[in-house]
Amino acid sequence: MIADNQIVLPDDPSVGPEVQVDYPGYRSTRLRAPKRPLVTSPEELHSLRGPVFGDESIEETDHDLTAQHEDEPLGERIVVSGRVLDEDGRPIRGALVEVWQANAAGRYRHDVDRHPAPLDPNFSGAGRVLTDADGSYRFVTIKPGSYPWGNHENAWRPAHIHFSIFGRAFTQRLVTQMYFPGDPLFEFDPIFHSVRDPKARELLVSSFDLETTTPEWALGYRWDIVLGRAGGTTPFETET
Numbered sequence: 001m002i003a004d005n006q007i008v009l010p011d012d013p014s015v016g017p018e019v020q021v022d023y024p025g026y027r028s029t030r031l032r033a034p035k036r037p038l039v040t041s042p043e044e045l046h047s048l049r050g051p052v053f054g055d056e057s058i059e060e061t062d063h064d065l066t067a068q069h070e071d072e073p074l075g076e077r078i079v080v081s082g083r084v085l086d087e088d089g090r091p092i093r094g095a096l097v098e099v100w101q102a103n104a105a106g107r108y109r110h111d112v113d114r115h116p117a118p119l120d121p122n123f124s125g126a127g128r129v130l131t132d133a134d135g136s137y138r139f140v141t142i143k144p145g146s147y148p149w150g151n152h153e154n155a156w157r158p159a160h161i162h163f164s165i166f167g168r169a170f171t172q173r174l175v176t177q178m179y180f181p182g183d184p185l186f187e188f189d190p191i192f193h194s195v196r197d198p199k200a201r202e203l204l205v206s207s208f209d210l211e212t213t214t215p216e217w218a219l220g221y222r223w224d225i226v227l228g229r230a231g232g233t234t235p236f237e238t239e240t
């Protein structure tokens, strides 16, 4: 019997191997996880082109979450950039990369976020950009704070940025989370551990990068994203 306030990671032997997308440590998976076996889509669907987004749907400040209001948001300014690649390492051009995140105090600008941390009038926490010919994307933002999420006693999420990517084919749709290196909350986080392979989990953690770091202005983090269906691709969330 698992108590309601106990930390349960999906690799806990008491959870069982079959419930990696539905386990008590992440309560809402009980409602979201499929109850019936997954259906494999026919191979011919994998190559079908997905929705393609044009430049006209992107505003000038969409990639810069620090420039969407009258003043700058509070917090540690950072640059997050990387490349979107396919399984063969080829760049995916024109992929729509969208992000959303908490502010520096760990609060989302969202009606149901009741964490008693301050909202920042200069931070909405959402951005979007299209990858260039090299498959590269770049966001300017502030480092998100950790926040409590109530799934177990003293439960705090590691700092993270939510990512959504629309690639060029239906198999290149991805929703996931990017983390920051060295976060002490990794070992307690059921969502991070819902990716059970430790090597795959590491693919969710960005790297501090001195080249992306801008002198006198912002620290830089790099995070590459691999879309596809074979092993070695960026792990995805199953809640979509």
Ligand SMILES: [Fe+2]
Pocket (backbone or CB within 6 Å): 102, 157, 160, 162
């Ligand atoms: Fe979040």
